[in-house]
Amino acid sequence: MATKVLIVDDHEIMREGMIALLHKYSEFEVVGQASDGRHALEMASRLKPDVVIMDVGMPNLNGI
Numbered sequence: 001m002a003t004k005v006l007i008v009d010d011h012e013i014m015r016e017g018m019i020a021l022l023h024k025y026s027e028f029e030v031v032g033q034a035s036d037g038r039h040a041l042e043m044a045s046r047l048k049p050d051v052v053i054m055d056v057g058m059p060n061l062n063g064i
Contacts, residue, residue, distance in 0.1 A: 002029035006049035008040040010058040018053060037061025 005028050009015050015033045022028040031047045034040040038060045044052060056063040 002027055003051055004029050004031045004047070004049045006031060006040065006044055006047060006052045007033040008035075008037070008052060008054040008058070008063065010035050010055060014055070037063060 005022060007015050007018050007022075007030060009018070012035070015035075019030050019033065022030055031049055032043045034043050036059050037054075040052065040054060040063075041061070054063040
């Protein structure tokens with residue numbers, strides 16, 4: 001069973017890069033992506049990821 005990952009960063013190019021990197025490994029499944037902290041909370045609640053990779057400096061609720 002793959003580890004479910006949620007990617008959260010306010011910069012689209014960073015999210016795309018991380019997703020491209022993780023897609024190379026079958027043990028990871030990117031289940032979603034968000035561009036701010038509030039959207040990340042909603043998605044994490046709904047998607048139940050095993051891991052969240054999150055930027056600490058974002059608008060609308062930071063990653064800390």
